[in-house]
Amino acid sequence: MAKIKLSDIDTNAPKKLDKDTTKAETKRLLEELDELQNLLYAQHKWSLLVVLQGMDASGKDGVVRNVLGQMNPLGVKVQPFKAPTEEELDHDFLWRIHQHTPRKGMIQVFNRSHYEDVLVQRVHKWIDEKTVYKRMDAINDFEKLLTEHNDTHILKFYLHVSEDEQTKRLEERTQDPRKMWKYNANDIKEAKLWKEYRKAYEDVFEHCDYVPWHIVPADHNWYKEHIIAKTVRDTLKDLKMKYPEIKDK
Secondary structure (H helix, E strand, O other): OOOOOHHHOOOOOOOOOOHHHHHHHHHHHHHHHHHHHHHHHHHOOOEEEEEEEEOOOOOHHHHHHHOHHHOOHHHEEEEEOOOOOHHHHOOOOOHHHHOOOOOOOOEEEEEOOHHHHHOHHHHOOOOOHHHHHHHHHHHHHHHHHHHHHOOEEEEEEEEEOOHHHHHHHHHHOOOOOOOHHHOOHHHHHHHOOHHHHHHHHHHHHHHOOOOOEEEEEOOOHHHHHHHHHHHHHHHHHOOOOOOOOOOOO
16 A cells, blocks of 8 residues: 555644544444344354554543444453463464454454554564564565454554644553553553554554554544544445344244
């Protein structure tokens, strides 16, 4: 796909957009999503994989809680991906990912994902550039496998937060008792690699494009949640699902 420059994309909600009106519309979208997820589960024909990526404090947990967490938990699973374990490192980098791909009828959410293996490892130079691009090819093949051979629809969201907003949110974790549990001293160190991560993400957008990316402005949580709720709603609605009927009456 064409080169994406994150510096050219606003991280804020459109100025003319009314916050209260948008939040009310998001509520209606979530009600519709609840029914669509039920249809997906009942028809058992397709599955949906939602990939959430973004800088630390970009709001991935909030999307899980306020958007994807509003549906029936029987049909939605969330899998976070942190630093790989020793056993996971003994396998290929997609081994731990493939175990959590969605079954038919399910919505699977990746809070971080296989993309960490061409982002974190690249920025810290734990793998060389040749390996980076080999992994990108493997990721495209992996996503093609899911979409073409398992009827899985994939939505990939990059939560586009500004550097100033990230700094503000990370500082809140040291002051707000409700958010202190999220504090991780390593996040501050990673934030210093802002430019390196932005460059790595832009390369991912360009080369891991078999499934297109959605760049979601994330400085305003209400707008970010609206965009994601609408995109998921539209994707499921386009499937034109129907409840199965009794075959033998």
